[in-house]
Amino acid sequence: QLIKGEVTLKNVTFGYVPGKTVLKNINVKAKPGQKIAFVGSTGAGKTTITNLINRFYEIEEGEILIDGINIKNIKKDSLRRNIAMVLQDTHLFSGTVRENIRYGRPDATDEEVITAAKIACAHSFIERLPQGYDTVLEGDGANLSQGERQLLNIARAAISKAPILILDEATSSVDTRTEKHIERGMDQLMKNRTTFVIAHRLSTVRNADQIIVLEHGEIIEQGTHDELIKMGGRYYQLYTG
Ligand code: DGT
Ligand code: MG
Numbered sequence: 001q002l003i004k005g006e007v008t009l010k011n012v013t014f015g016y017v018p019g020k021t022v023l024k025n026i027n028v029k030a031k032p033g034q035k036i037a038f039v040g041s042t043g044a045g046k047t048t049i050t051n052l053i054n055r056f057y058e059i060e061e062g063e064i065l066i067d068g069i070n071i072k073n074i075k076k077d078s079l080r081r082n083i084a085m086v087l088q089d090t091h092l093f094s095g096t097v098r099e100n101i102r103y104g105r106p107d108a109t110d111e112e113v114i115t116a117a118k119i120a121c122a123h124s125f126i127e128r129l130p131q132g133y134d135t136v137l138e139g140d141g142a143n144l145s146q147g148e149r150q151l152l153n154i155a156r157a158a159i160s161k162a163p164i165l166i167l168d169e170a171t172s173s174v175d176t177r178t179e180k181h182i183e184r185g186m187d188q189l190m191k192n193r194t195t196f197v198i199a200h201r202l203s204t205v206r207n208a209d210q211i212i213v214l215e216h217g218e219i220i221e222q223g224t225h226d227e228l229i230k231m232g233g234r235y236y237q238l239y240t241g
Pocket of ligand 2: 047048
């Protein structure tokens with residue numbers, strides 16, 4: 001078990017296919033418990049950075065360290081236990097709602113499953129399902145709406161005790177009312193975890209410890225909301241529309 005959740009990217013350069021660089025010389029240092037936001041236009045490389053932290057792909061140049069350990073030297077199952085994630089594409093399996101939430105921490109009790117669902121604002125829709133928490137999800141949750149699938153993924157992250165959390169457009173499919181409702185739950189989710197958050201709605205990243213602005217795979221600005229607004233550059237443009 002990794003304890004602190006310090007994440008460092010050092011001179012990371014990456015492409016999915018040879019000859020096409022998607023990330024260029026990325027340097028990020030997330031102290032334990034910090035909230036780091038990635039912003040920038042579609043295709044800028046935000047999801048790709050989190051793919052690399054998750055080690056979904058191997059990097060060619062540079063390195064990623066967690067608590068000072070190169071992630072190449074961390075076993076994949078250990079990495080999975082230490083990083084909770086809510087991704088752009090939801091991941092659920094054929095099994096009950098309860099099993100899908102408990103996947104975030106297999107030894108969780110039924111009570112903890114409900115607490116996590118409440119944090120994720122998922123409890124009320126789950127209770128309305130034919131068998132509640134015992135309702136079987138069809139492949140990848142086809143019998144749920146996209147927003148409901150996201151809430152289950154949030155509940156799964158909430159039940160996990162992983163010190164690192166990745167939120168990639170985690171609430172993009174839920175309606176504005178639920179999104180407003182879930183804000184407190186999201187704060188609870190991020191509490192005491194190193195969090196990487198990607199969100200198009202910039203109001204949700206305002207309070208991040210560091211905001212990193214990406215363009216064509218490069219970091220063009222980095223700082224707090226106030227610093228970046230004062231700078232009057234790309235973030236300022238994005239923020240003021
Ligand atoms: P978004 O989600 O639309 O706001 O965009 P980002 O910033 O998350 O962009 P990202 O990291 O998904 O994509 C960056 C570039 O990498 C973009 O040119 C598409 C390319 N790319 C992303 N995923 C893959 C992949 O699985 N295979 C290949 N060959 N290219 C990919
Ligand atoms: Mg993305």
